[in-house]
Amino acid sequence: MKFRDFEVENEVFLAPMAGVTDLPFRLICKELGCGLLYTEMINAKALCYDDKNTKKMLNILDEEHPVAVQIFGSEPEFMGKAAQILNDYPNEILDINMGCPAPKVVKNGDGSALMRNPKLAGQVLDQVVKNSKKPVTLKIRKGWDDNSVNALEIAKIAEDCGICAITIHGRTREQYYSGQADWDIIGEVKSQISIPVIGNGDVTSVEDAIRIKDHTGCDAIMIGRGAQGNPWIFKRIDHYMKTGQLLDPPSKDEKIDIAIKHMDLAIKEHGEYVAVREMRKHIGWYLKGMKHSARLRDQINHMVTAKEVIDTLNQYRNY
Numbered sequence: 523m524k525f526r527d528f529e530v531e532n533e534v535f536l537a538p539m540a541g542v543t544d545l546p547f548r549l550i551c552k553e554l555g556c557g558l559l560y561t562e563m564i565n566a567k568a569l570c571y572d573d574k575n576t577k578k579m580l581n582i583l584d585e586e587h588p589v590a591v592q593i594f595g596s597e598p599e600f601m602g603k604a605a606q607i608l609n610d611y612p613n614e615i616l617d618i619n620m621g622c623p624a625p626k627v628v629k630n631g632d633g634s635a636l637m638r639n640p641k642l643a644g645q646v647l648d649q650v651v652k653n654s655k656k657p658v659t660l661k662i663r664k665g666w667d668d669n670s671v672n673a674l675e676i677a678k679i680a681e682d683c684g685i686c687a688i689t690i691h692g693r694t695r696e697q698y699y700s701g702q703a704d705w706d707i708i709g710e711v712k713s714q715i716s717i718p719v720i721g722n723g724d725v726t727s728v729e730d731a732i733r734i735k736d737h738t739g740c741d742a743i744m745i746g747r748g749a750q751g752n753p754w755i756f757k758r759i760d761h762y763m764k765t766g767q768l769l770d771p772p773s774k775d776e777k778i779d780i781a782i783k784h785m786d787l788a789i790k791e792h793g794e795y796v797a798v799r800e801m802r803k804h805i806g807w808y809l810k811g812m813k814h815s816a817r818l819r820d821q822i823n824h825m826v827t828a829k830e831v832i833d834t835l836n837q838y839r840n841y
Contacts, residue, residue, distance in 0.1 A: 523718055523742050525615055526657040526686050530588060530742075532557035532760040534731070537689075537722060537746030538592040538617070538661070540624070545581055546787035547804070550780060551749060552586055555757030557742070559589050563619045566595035566604035581791070582612050590615035590659065593650075594622060596631040596642060602649030609655045616654050618647065618685075620676065621663045623695045634695035637676055638666050647683040661689040661722075661744075664707045667696035677711045677719075689720040689744050699747070709738035720744050726752075728768060731759040751807025753780070774812060778839045781808040782832055794828050801831065814841070 523533050536543060536551045538560035548559045561579060568576040582589050591613040595601045601618070608616055620643060622633030629635075636643045651658050660680045665671035677688050690711055692703035703723025712719040721740035725731050726748035734743060749755055754772045761769050772780075784804055788797035802823050809815040818838055825831050 523687075525588075525659070528588065528614060530557045532756075533742035533763075534756045534759045535720065535742055535744045536560055536749060536756070537744045538563050538590075538619070539746055539750075540622075542750065544579070544788075544800075545583065545586075545791050546784055547753075548586055548589070549583070549787055550784050551753045551756060554753045554780075555760050556753070557756070557760065558615070559586055560617060560744075561589065561591050561613075563592045563594045563622060564604075566593045567597065567600045569593070569604045569607055570600050580608075580611055587612070588614040590617045592617040592619050592661070594619035594627065594632050596636055596639075596646065598642075598645040598649040601646050602653040605650045605653040605658075609653075614656065615659055616650065616656050617659045617661060617689075618650055619661055621661045621689075621691050623663070623698050628695065634663050634666065637662060637672060637695070638670065640672065640675055640679060643676060644679045644683060647680055647685060651684040657686045658684070659687045659689065659720075660685045661691070663691045664694045664704055667694050670694075671707065673707050674711050674714060677715050681715050681717050685717065687718040687720060687741070688715070689722050692721075692723040705734055705737045708734075708740055712739045712741075718742065722746065724748075727755070728759050728762050732762070751777075751804065751810055775839060777808050777812070778835050781805050781835060784808075785828055785831060789828055795826075798826060798828055798831060805831070805835070814838075 523530055535558040536556045540562050543562050593604050619633055620636045627633040662676050664673050673690055680688055690708045692705050692708055708721045718741035720742045721734045721738050722744040725743055725745050731743050758769045785801050788801055805822055806819045822831055
């Protein structure tokens with residue numbers, strides 16, 4: 523799949539997830555076969571005001587590429603200015619968030635709330651495309667609710683504005699992450715626009731990836747929650763698509779090895795105090811489904827040093 527002037531090595535992408543797709547997790551996903559990494563969403567206005575914490579989220583390493591930076595906001599002037607600022611960053615793609623359902627985001631008219639105002643959405647898209655030297659993509663949902671399903675309308679506006687690819691999450695904002703993703707809407711949009719469409723929603727296995735491709739005809743697949751604790755999903759899907767062979771799922775030892783490596787990367791990026799606390803959720807995801815994992819998660823959630831966590835994981839390895 524091509525994004526204007528460059529081609530990705532495979533078509534299985536990591537979705538942007540707040541509090542999840544930081545640098546350490548992106549590095550793990552890249553190592554395990556992800557074709558395109560997305561950052562956590564970046565507040566365009568905070569970036570324009572040179573916010574220190576926002577800029578830290580834009581730390582991108584050479585071994586990550588290709589990388590898409592996702593920005594959110596509903597004020598065209600700030601979104602355009604953020605696009606100009608990001609021209610000097612090393613990301614290959616600039617992505618616009620019109621899918622986030624979080625109350626603190628939509629209450630300001632940002633994220634999926636923008637889908638309720640197609641005229642303003644078009645102005646935002648136009649300003650970002652005009653000010654970015656990089657390919658610009660867009661992520662949306664099915665619509666705000668079942669009474670306002672307008673993914674196709676927004677997709678056509680995006681195409682007219684020069685957006686080079688669009689990701690569609692097959693749920694409405696009202697659904698958040700509940701219920702079932704509607705893949706029909708992804709296929710409908712794919713059939714009626716000429717730019718590439720990336721399918722998103724309810725892909726948690728190789729089998730799901732094959733089904734969404736067959737059902738929608740999408741050009742690529744974006745995986746969010748399905749990669750939490752399971753970054754091997756990228757490699758397994760890509761390998762199957764290229765060879766027809768299904769790789770074995772990761773072993774207990776592989777999961778623990780990656781959890782420890784993830785911890786080490788998190789410490790380098792965030793420092794031990796923050797890393798140990800941030801890694802609690804990731805380790806919980808890595809251990810999910812393993813014997814006595816609930817008790818182990820509870821123990822780790824009370825630990826405050828990396829040594830405690832790593833020693834406990836290694837002890838569990840030999841349990």
